[in-house]
Amino acid sequence: MSVLPFLALAIVGAVIATLLREFRRLGTLAGLGAVVVALAAAGLINPDTPLSIGGGALAGSDHLRLVLTLCLAGGLLVLIVARLATWQPSAPGALLGGAAGIGFALGLAGTPPGLLGAAAATIAASVLALGSPAAPSRIRALARELRGAATSLVIGLIAAGIVPGVAPAPGAAPAEPAAASLVLLGMALVVAHRFGAIPLHARVSRLADAAPSGALPILAAWLPAAWGLIILGWAPAALGPSSVGLGLERGLVVTLALATLLFGTVAALIQDEVEHVVAYTIVADAGVALLALAALDPAARDAARAWILVFATTRTAMIGWTIAFRAAFGTGRLRDTTGWLRRAPALGVALTGILVAAVAWPGLLAWDARLTILQSATAGPALLLAYAGSLGTGAAICRVLVVGGGRPSAIVASSLGELPRLPAGLVAQAAVPMPDGAPPAGAIAAAGALARRLRVAAAAAGRDARPTLELNRIPLRAFAVILLAGLALLAAGGAFGIDAAARAPGPMLPSPAPFVGG
Amino acid sequence: MTPLLVAAGALVAIGAAVGTGARDARIASLGLAVMLAAAPFVANPLPGPLPLAFGVVAGILAGFLVFVAARRVPNHAGPPLGLPATLGAAAAGFAVGISATAVALPRLGPDAALAAGLAACAVAVGPIAVTRDIFRLGSALIVLVGGAILVLTALAGTPEPLTGIAAGVVLVALAGAVAAVTGGAVAATGGTAVPDGLPGRRAAATRAGGDR
Numbered sequence: 001m002s003v004l005p006f007l008a009l010a011i012v013g014a015v016i017a018t019l020l021r022e023f024r025r026l027g028t029l030a031g032l033g034a035v036v037v038a039l040a041a042a043g044l045i046n047p048d049t050p051l052s053i054g055g056g057a058l059a060g061s062d063h064l065r066l067v068l069t070l071c072l073a074g075g076l077l078v079l080i081v082a083r084l085a086t087w088q089p090s091a092p093g094a095l096l097g098g099a100a101g102i103g104f105a106l107g108l109a110g111t112p113p114g115l116l117g118a119a120a121a122t123i124a125a126s127v128l129a130l131g132s133p134a135a136p137s138r139i140r141a142l143a144r145e146l147r148g149a150a151t152s153l154v155i156g157l158i159a160a161g162i163v164p165g166v167a168p169a170p171g172a173a174p175a176e177p178a179a180a181s182l183v184l185l186g187m188a189l190v191v192a193h194r195f196g197a198i199p200l201h202a203r204v205s206r207l208a209d210a211a212p213s214g215a216l217p218i219l220a221a222w223l224p225a226a227w228g229l230i231i232l233g234w235a236p237a238a239l240g241p242s243s244v245g246l247g248l249e250r251g252l253v254v255t256l257a258l259a260t261l262l263f264g265t266v267a268a269l270i271q272d273e274v275e276h277v278v279a280y281t282i283v284a285d286a287g288v289a290l291l292a293l294a295a296l297d298p299a300a301r302d303a304a305r306a307w308i309l310v311f312a313t314t315r316t317a318m319i320g321w322t323i324a325f326r327a328a329f330g331t332g333r334l335r336d337t338t339g340w341l342r343r344a345p346a347l348g349v350a351l352t353g354i355l356v357a358a359v360a361w362p363g364l365l366a367w368d369a370r371l372t373i374l375q376s377a378t379a380g381p382a383l384l385l386a387y388a389g390s391l392g393t394g395a396a397i398c399r400v401l402v403v404g405g406g407r408p409s410a411i412v413a414s415s416l417g418e419l420p421r422l423p424a425g426l427v428a429q430a431a432v433p434m435p436d437g438a439p440p441a442g443a444i445a446a447a448g449a450l451a452r453r454l455r456v457a458a459a460a461a462g463r464d465a466r467p468t469l470e471l472n473r474i475p476l477r478a479f480a481v482i483l484l485a486g487l488a489l490l491a492a493g494g495a496f497g498i499d500a501a502a503r504a505p506g507p508m509l510p511s512p513a514p515f516v517g518g
Numbered sequence: 519m520t521p522l523l524v525a526a527g528a529l530v531a532i533g534a535a536v537g538t539g540a541r542d543a544r545i546a547s548l549g550l551a552v553m554l555a556a557a558p559f560v561a562n563p564l565p566g567p568l569p570l571a572f573g574v575v576a577g578i579l580a581g582f583l584v585f586v587a588a589r590r591v592p593n594h595a596g597p598p599l600g601l602p603a604t605l606g607a608a609a610a611g612f613a614v615g616i617s618a619t620a621v622a623l624p625r626l627g628p629d630a631a632l633a634a635g636l637a638a639c640a641v642a643v644g645p646i647a648v649t650r651d652i653f654r655l656g657s658a659l660i661v662l663v664g665g666a667i668l669v670l671t672a673l674a675g676t677p678e679p680l681t682g683i684a685a686g687v688v689l690v691a692l693a694g695a696v697a698a699v700t701g702g703a704v705a706a707t708g709g710t711a712v713p714d715g716l717p718g719r720r721a722a723a724t725r726a727g728g729d730r
Contacts (some may be wrong), residue, residue, distance in 0.1 A: 056680025116684035120691045127695045134702030142699050143652055143712050150659040154666035161673035
């Protein structure tokens with residue numbers, strides 16, 4: 001039952017944020033407020049009694065709570081960063097609509113309803129993000145997203161439908177090898193397309209071009225994560241018994257995964273736009289998702305359920321970082337922003353934090369989960385290759401940091417720094433001594449003078465809040481990005497009980513249909 | 519397999535063909551509505567009354583949303599294939615589905631559902647692959663998803679009510695998306711053609727300037 005309030009609040013919030021998006025200030029307040037309320041409701045989701053709906057069920061779980069909480073918390077910070085840089089009216093509605101769809105998809109029992117929920121979420125978020133204001137590039141991107149979501153849904157539904165036909169009792173008998181191989185390849189295609197694995201990578205890169213950057217976390221990271229959670233939750237149970245006879249097919253998926261890891265890393269290393277760097281790190285990590293699918297192993301599934309949260313949180317932080325970076329320097333081209341660390345050390349700190357979260361070290365959840373996935377699907381030289389490829393995101397971030405350490409370009413040199421500033425009038429008023437009479441003597445008189453001075457400063461600050469905010473957009477953005485990096489670090493470290501939630505079984509149902517997100 | 523089941527399947531196939539092959543966009547939306555409203559009946563056993571009614575209402579609503587979009591489609595924007603060719607493709611898909619008994623495809627649902635689903639998928643694949651018209655693309659995507667749900671019915675048996683409800687929600691969401699994107703395309707370009715060319719990299723000023 002605890003999912004229902006969240007769904008209601010998120011859907012209502014999405015509608016309100018969308019209706020008010022034409023009003024800059026009101027739309028901002030409504031959008032951010034709705035996200036905060038939905039975040040609070042998501043934090044209250046717990047593994048309670050499933051709610052029966054039409055022969056199926058809807059239930060919360062610890063993992064679902066973490067997915068939605070991290071999605072909305074990261075999305076909220078990205079929205080704040082984006083709002084401090086520009087005005088993106090469609091982003092809050094897209095975030096809320098997408099989060100509501102994810103809640104549906106992962107809360108429903110059974111794979112077909114989960115896939116249908118994920119498709120509905122993708123369609124809703126894409127339309128809310130790209131539908132208005134209309135522009136040719138957005139129409140093109142929206143058409144691509146609709147085509148991708150629909151075809152992924154069709155392949156997933158048919159693949160999920162084949163398994164009951166060949167193995168009516170789940171777990172009782174292995175599926176017919178030919179059918180099982182078709183199913184595995186179909187589901188691998190869906191995962192590859194949703195995450196943007198090579199050669200289906202163009203979607204992510206073009207989405208980064210066309211979509212409002214505030215909506216990119218939900219479109220490029222969290223929705224693919226939801227698709228991945230559904231399919232990875234289903235695969236070991238449906239195809240695990242047949243895994244012995246699927247050597248060739250699993251080999252094909254592993255090959256695709258390795259190619260994605262390596263070529264995605266290379267692509268991320270040669271991109272010039274920071275948004276494209278982030279997009280290709282998403283592409284590269286699609287290889288890890290594919291390896292988790294190819295493993296067909298419950299241990300890899302549990303690891304993937306934890307790793308996906310780290311993946312999406314770090315990508316959300318990286319997207320927030322790119323927004324702040326572009327806003328600080330007016331461009332996202334690395335060749336024009338050499339030496340950016342001199343002007344934006346706080347962004348450097350944040351990016352270093354994101355680097356640590358993305359790569360991690362042995363003993364940390366992010367590292368261990370990734371290694372479990374790699375070891376479940378590969379061995380020998382392939383494991384070495386996969387291991388090297390999985391560090392591609394770290395390499396791409398290191399390259400950006402190295403560029404930042406160079407000699408400052410003209411653009412960087414002429415940009416504003418990150419130090420907080422006060423309006424000139426405010427500074428002058430705060431510095432003015434007592435207007436009349438002799439200087440007060442004694443401790444009490446001095447305290448009174450100080451209090452009066454503070455009152456003057458506070459009144460002036462209230463009057464000058466807007467100019468102060470305008471002057472301090474850069475440090476505020478940097479602060480929000482540091483918070484994003486902190487969130488990513490916490491997720492990578494396994495805070496919030498991510499590991500336990502990923503391993504916890506879903507709610508018990510009388511029906512054999514498992515909870516894909518539970 | 520009863521004659522009624524085959525008739526419902528044939529109605530779905532014809533609706534799908536009209537939905538993707540009719541030159542007039544409004545007639546195409548009517549075909550879509552017929553297809554989507556008839557699809558829940560192609561199951562054995564039939565879903566319960568409530569899921570059945572939900573499926574029919576969702577189908578009609580989806581067809582109506584597409585009709586709203588169809589009113590804005592310029593007259594010259596026709597489908598990539600004509601109606602006769604699309605009907606032929608639907609007939610071929612239907613025949614393949616009905617003949618599936620011959621190859622002993624393991625499944626738990628009726629042949630008519632497989633026939634109708636394959637017919638819908640057959641007519642939808644062409645427009646999805648080649649068309650540059652956003653309305654025709656959207657219509658074909660709706661037909662494809664409707665066809666996939668029928669194939670799921672054929673393979674896994676009559677879907678649980680929750681699956682039927684979720685399918686109805688997806689179809690309505692997709693139809694709403696088609697209405698939105700068609701309206702946006704008409705507003706932005708004056709037509710329903712997907713703009714040519716790869717999206718250019720946004721200039722720094724454009725991105726920094728936000729959405730507007």
